[in-house]
Amino acid sequence: MKKQFCFYSVALLCLPFLMACSEDESPVVVTPLEVETVENLHAPNDVVNRQTGEVIQENPFQYFSFEQNGLVESVDGDWDIGFKGTTIIVNSGISGPGNARGMVMQGLFSEMSEVPSDASLRVDTEDVLAIPHGSGNGWYNYNNTTHLISPIPGRFLVFQTNAGNYVKMEILSYYRDNPPMDEADFTTGGYYTFEYVLQLNGSRVFE
Amino acid sequence: MKIRINPIKVNILLLPFILAAFVVWAGRPGDELSVKDARGFPIPHAIVKWGEENFATVDENGVFRIPESMGEAEEIEILALGYASRKVQLSHLNPGQDILLKEHLGQLNEVVIAATRTNRSVADLPMPVQVINQEKIQETGGMRLSEVLREQTGLQVVSNHGAGLQMQGLSSDYILILLDGEPMIGRTAGTFDLDRISVSNIERIEVLRGPSSAIYGSEAMAGVINIITKESTEPAHGTVQGRYRSFNTMDLTAEGGVNQNGWNIYGFYNRFSTDGFDLNPSVLGNTQSPYHAHTGQLKVGKKLGQKWEMKTFLRGYAEDSEDMMGIREGGETLAAGMRGKRRELNINPTLIFRPNEDWLLTLRGMTSLFSTRSSSWFMESGESIDIQDFDQVYHRTEFQVDHQLTKDQLLTFGMGQLLETVDATRYDELNRFDAGYLFLQHQWEAGKKWNLVSGMRADLHSQYGGQVSPKVSAMYQFSDTFSWQASLGAGFKAPDFRQLLLNFNNAAAGYYVFGANLVQEGIANLQAQGLVRQILIDPTQFGELKAESSWAINTGGRWQAHEDVLVQVNFFRNHIENLIETAPVARLSTGQNAFSYFNISSVITQGGELDVLYRINERLQLSLGYMYLDSRDRDVLAAIDVGDIFRRDSQNRTRQVTRSDYGGLFNRSRHSGNIKLNYYEPFTGICTALRGIYRGPFGFGDVNGNLILDDPREYAPGIFQTNLTLSKTFERGLMFEVGGFNLLNQLNIYDPTNPGRTYFIGAKVPLHRYFN
Numbered sequence: 001m002k003k004q005f006c007f008y009s010v011a012l013l014c015l016p017f018l019m020a021c022s023e024d025e026s027p028v029v030v031t032p033l034e035v036e037t038v039e040n041l042h043a044p045n046d047v048v049n050r051q052t053g054e055v056i057q058e059n060p061f062q063y064f065s066f067e068q069n070g071l072v073e074s075v076d077g078d079w080d081i082g083f084k085g086t087t088i089i090v091n092s093g094i095s096g097p098g099n100a101r102g103m104v105m106q107g108l109f110s111e112m113s114e115v116p117s118d119a120s121l122r123v124d125t126e127d128v129l130a131i132p133h134g135s136g137n138g139w140y141n142y143n144n145t146t147h148l149i150s151p152i153p154g155r156f157l158v159f160q161t162n163a164g165n166y167v168k169m170e171i172l173s174y175y176r177d178n179p180p181m182d183e184a185d186f187t188t189g190g191y192y193t194f195e196y197v198l199q200l201n202g203s204r205v206f207e
Numbered sequence: 208m209k210i211r212i213n214p215i216k217v218n219i220l221l222l223p224f225i226l227a228a229f230v231v232w233a234g235r236p237g238d239e240l241s242v243k244d245a246r247g248f249p250i251p252h253a254i255v256k257w258g259e260e261n262f263a264t265v266d267e268n269g270v271f272r273i274p275e276s277m278g279e280a281e282e283i284e285i286l287a288l289g290y291a292s293r294k295v296q297l298s299h300l301n302p303g304q305d306i307l308l309k310e311h312l313g314q315l316n317e318v319v320i321a322a323t324r325t326n327r328s329v330a331d332l333p334m335p336v337q338v339i340n341q342e343k344i345q346e347t348g349g350m351r352l353s354e355v356l357r358e359q360t361g362l363q364v365v366s367n368h369g370a371g372l373q374m375q376g377l378s379s380d381y382i383l384i385l386l387d388g389e390p391m392i393g394r395t396a397g398t399f400d401l402d403r404i405s406v407s408n409i410e411r412i413e414v415l416r417g418p419s420s421a422i423y424g425s426e427a428m429a430g431v432i433n434i435i436t437k438e439s440t441e442p443a444h445g446t447v448q449g450r451y452r453s454f455n456t457m458d459l460t461a462e463g464g465v466n467q468n469g470w471n472i473y474g475f476y477n478r479f480s481t482d483g484f485d486l487n488p489s490v491l492g493n494t495q496s497p498y499h500a501h502t503g504q505l506k507v508g509k510k511l512g513q514k515w516e517m518k519t520f521l522r523g524y525a526e527d528s529e530d531m532m533g534i535r536e537g538g539e540t541l542a543a544g545m546r547g548k549r550r551e552l553n554i555n556p557t558l559i560f561r562p563n564e565d566w567l568l569t570l571r572g573m574t575s576l577f578s579t580r581s582s583s584w585f586m587e588s589g590e591s592i593d594i595q596d597f598d599q600v601y602h603r604t605e606f607q608v609d610h611q612l613t614k615d616q617l618l619t620f621g622m623g624q625l626l627e628t629v630d631a632t633r634y635d636e637l638n639r640f641d642a643g644y645l646f647l648q649h650q651w652e653a654g655k656k657w658n659l660v661s662g663m664r665a666d667l668h669s670q671y672g673g674q675v676s677p678k679v680s681a682m683y684q685f686s687d688t689f690s691w692q693a694s695l696g697a698g699f700k701a702p703d704f705r706q707l708l709l710n711f712n713n714a715a716a717g718y719y720v721f722g723a724n725l726v727q728e729g730i731a732n733l734q735a736q737g738l739v740r741q742i743l744i745d746p747t748q749f750g751e752l753k754a755e756s757s758w759a760i761n762t763g764g765r766w767q768a769h770e771d772v773l774v775q776v777n778f779f780r781n782h783i784e785n786l787i788e789t790a791p792v793a794r795l796s797t798g799q800n801a802f803s804y805f806n807i808s809s810v811i812t813q814g815g816e817l818d819v820l821y822r823i824n825e826r827l828q829l830s831l832g833y834m835y836l837d838s839r840d841r842d843v844l845a846a847i848d849v850g851d852i853f854r855r856d857s858q859n860r861t862r863q864v865t866r867s868d869y870g871g872l873f874n875r876s877r878h879s880g881n882i883k884l885n886y887y888e889p890f891t892g893i894c895t896a897l898r899g900i901y902r903g904p905f906g907f908g909d910v911n912g913n914l915i916l917d918d919p920r921e922y923a924p925g926i927f928q929t930n931l932t933l934s935k936t937f938e939r940g941l942m943f944e945v946g947g948f949n950l951l952n953q954l955n956i957y958d959p960t961n962p963g964r965t966y967f968i969g970a971k972v973p974l975h976r977y978f979n
Contacts, residue, residue: 049536053717106851108853108861108862108863109861110861126796127740127741128740128741128794132794133797133799134718134791134794134795134799134800135799135800136791136800137791137794137800141912141914143908143909145908146908150855150909150911150912151855151859151912152912152913153852153853153854153855153861153862153911153912153913154851154852154853154861154863154913156861170861172855172858172859172860173859178858178859180857180858180859180910180920181855181859181910181911181912181920182910182920182921187535193859
């Protein structure tokens with residue numbers, strides 16, 4: 001299985017900040033954080049018999065590390081979050097040996113400049129995953145007419161990585177090649193495209 | 208006096224077109240006159256009036272023979288339903304002369320029963336009503352009810368578990384369908400499938416807009432469709448009719464009956480079959496499944512002396528369909544067979560007693576049985592996939608008293624009891640509901656200008672408790688040619704079976720849906736199995752499902768701008784509260800949810816309807832209809848205002864939704880309308896009815912993930928269908944027709960009721976006119 005990851009920085013976003021600084025007496029150049037994009041992370045769900053609900057073929061989770069910006073081989077590695085079908089787990093609690101935490105946030109991904117101090121990032125527990133599963137509960141809605149999974153607009157995810165760094169992440173698509181939702185084909189599901197911003201210095205501020 | 212318990216048809220002619228004739232002839236007893244319409248066809252059963260109180264009817268060929276008793280009368284008046292009455296000086300006539308009557312515009316003097324449960328003419332009713340008569344039904348070339356209604360201004364046919372009607376922006380769930388005044392049962396997911404109704408035995412269709420829960424109770428929230436079936440009007444008659452059209456669709460009808468010695472018997476049989484059609488051939492199975500259906504009807508009426516009358520109405524319907532579908536399993540598509548069955552039986556006995564002119568007592572019984580069965584299986588292995596059964600029984604007994612208080616006031620009182628049971632695969636056990644109701648209505652013609660109808664109904668139901676629905680309507684006649692009306696009324700819709708009784712588990716996805724009656728028990732069971740992680744809604748709210756309720760105002764006017772121009776307009780606003788929707792009640796250990804039904808939303812639909820009729824000349828008539836519709840979910844608007852709703856653009860990036868993005872409810876067209884041209888060519892005798900039906904863009908479903916209509920990608924394009932019917936009627940009523948639907952072949956994948964261009968031919972033979 002071939003996975004393709006793309007990285008690019010948004011250089012244009014830097015311009016306003018750089019220009020704003022030039023008016024200051026003692027200029028401090030702030031380097032904006034880069035928005036990383038991951039495309040087509042393939043994490044197929046288990047194959048289920050539609051009539052009985054029985055699992056015919058079990059598929060593994062795909063473990064992802066933000067710091068490495070790539071997949072980690074196994075559950076024992078240094079990973080932050082895992083994907084399988086529409087389920088997203090964090091490396092802690094019932095899901096893994098690590099300390100990663102996560103939560104769902106409401107609002108515009110691009111406008112959140114700081115993780116609020118009252119934000120309660122959680123570990124995965126038996127009762128509830130940090131990113132709750134099920135249509136409408138977490139990051140997606142399921143349409144039972146078209147069978148399409150659509151990321152809920154205005155919801156994005158915030159994580160604390162295994163290493164303790166804050167990340168904000170928005171899932172753009174669940175379908176191969178990030179198609180517009182009106183062109184999505186439900187048979188190409190299980191391919192995540194998402195964007196994230198990682199703050200490596202441990203601060204809650206994304207600037 | 209316009210308010211009458213049993214008006215004779217003479218009294219329904221109100222509009223001021225009285226034409227005088229100026230020809231010379233002195234009528235003598237035995238001389239004949241022929242009453243004909245503008246196209247030269249006889250008007251059977253027209254009434255000739257003379258002197259103070261004398262009248263006689265013309266025969267079925269429109270011929271009137273001057274009787275001895277006419278004596279010295281100088282002037283006669285000829286009246287016929289649907290035509291302007293006409294006064295003629297006998298001295299101005301020649302023997303055998305034709306007397307031509309001019310047709311009224313807009314069927315304003317047709318009798319309407321649905322609006323008040325008493326016979327009133329369209330023009331007299333202070334609420335928006337419309338009558339679609341047989342001629343109008345005929346000219347649509349339609350075989351099923353959906354094909355007739357979709358051509359009317361302000362009515363849409365929307366496909367959702369069948370061809371469902373939409374009126375004033377409200378869906379089929381909120382529209383009561385009556386057959387000869389009795390409610391029809393048998394809905395699938397709230398939709399009453401209009402394709403179940405054959406049109407060839409329909410005398411007329413009454414369309415009543417705005418809530419009528421004040422007389423009908425539940426479901427009559429957006430309006431009422433009352434289908435009036437034919438009765439025997441001639442001593443003996445029999446007609447056969449057939450239509451054939453594209454997709455091997457065939458509609459065959461035989462009807463006949465007698466009307467003599469106080470007996471009125473009418474029998475009807477219809478067979479309909481179609482091969483269906485497929486808009487998406489790359490997917491296994493048809494868009495419309497092939498099916499065939501039989502409808503049989505028997506109406507028996509007997510007058511017992513002057514005061515008593517008995518009627519019994521029987522109707523049976525049987526439909527069988529067969530199709531295929533593809534089921535994806537583990538990456539491959541397996542072919543599955545599907546079979547569907549629908550059966551329906553209606554029995555309505557009625558007993559009528561008229562002790563004197565001022566009282567009318569009616570006792571009605573009504574029993575309906577409706578059942579469906581659907582099954583599917585894998586074609587290859589023969590293994591059964593699913594079998595679903597649904598059996599519903601509805602019984603109602605009703606007693607109605609009409610009392611003429613004064614010559615311009617009529618009081619109606621009614622009481623009834625109903626019993627309903629349902630047994631279905633997805634519901635546990637046999638379920639039973641009981642209800643009782645009372646209604647009271649006062650009709651008052653206050654002076655020459657005012658016309659008032661007020662009423663109230665109280666329903667008591669074993670499931671949702673009590674409901675009181677008032678309504679008041681008034682019309683002011685500014686002049687002979689202009690009137691304005693307003694009505695304010697409450698409507699409600701009881702929770703349906705699904706919302707109360709559903710017990711559904713989707714094994715593949717792992718979610719549950721419980722009806723309000725079962726949610727308590729269902730969740731307790733899941734808890735006992737250790738499957739519940741978290742209860743999301745306060746359990747004391749479980750099962751508290753109220754009826755959906757609405758307030759609505761309708762106001763509009765009718766302006767006879769000219770003898771040949773009629774303008775009608777109506778504005779409406781429906782305000783609906785406690786709309787029932789599903790919401791998650793518990794989060795399960797599988798990560799999925801259990802759902803139940805709750806009173807959640809609040810919705811507004813508002814708009815206006817305009818109809819203009821213009822008779823350009825005796826041969827050519829033009830009509831234009833337009834509806835503007837605005838619909839909105841108030842909770843969505845509130846969420847937009849606080850900035851809680853977002854959307855994804857075509858790159859799937861998020862942005863905030865503003866009020867101007869919001870397009871209201873799905874499946875509603877902001878603009879819709881029609882243009883109709885009727886032309887009669889006198890040389891060949893061919894009638895042409897050319898209709899253009901426009902349905903504007905409408906939201907078909909959510910695309911950008913926020914579940915509301917706010918994105919140009921979520922709209923289906925508008926569509927303009929061109930329909931044409933050519934017909935010719937011969938002397939004895941033999942009729943041939945040919946025509947087509949959607950001649951420009953406009954297709955829209957979001958409208959699965961539209962197969963594209965179709966052609967049809969048909970013929971109708973009134974046998975009794977040939978073998979007399």
